[in-house]
Every structure is written in C-alpha cells, then in structure tokens.
Amino acid sequence: MIARFTGGAAEPVRFRWGSRTFNVDAINGRWIDRGGDGYSLHYSVQVGDETYYIHFASQDVQWWLDRVVVG
Helix, strand or coil, X not given: CEEEEECCEEEEEEEEECCEEEECCEEEEEEEXXXXXXXXXXXXXXXXXXXXXXXXXXXXXXXXXXXXXXX
C-alpha cells in the first residue's frame, strides 16, 4: 500500500494484490472503527469499474483487502 498522509488523514493512492498493482482513481468513502486495543481505517476505493474495500488495522499495523466488487 502506498498512502498519502495530509492533515492527519491517510489517503490510499496505490496498492498491490498478488502480482498486480492498482492505482486508486477515487475514494468513494471512508470510516473508522474503534474498539478493543486499536482502530481500523476503512476505505471504499475505485479502480476503473471495480470497487475495493480495504482497511488499515492499527493493532496489526497492516493493510487488508476485504472485498472486491466487479462492475
């Protein structure tokens, strides 16, 4: 994951899944889940006609791909 950090907020720019690299065209939505020992930053991002749901888990200090919606 490559993310841009401005004004205290993270913005996904590019990510890799397997051997493929995806450039984020737009961020459709973002939200934060707080609970337990950390928080998760969730994003719905657009790559062409496909929507990817990704999140950053502070407890793991890792990005995760949650779901792909193919247009």
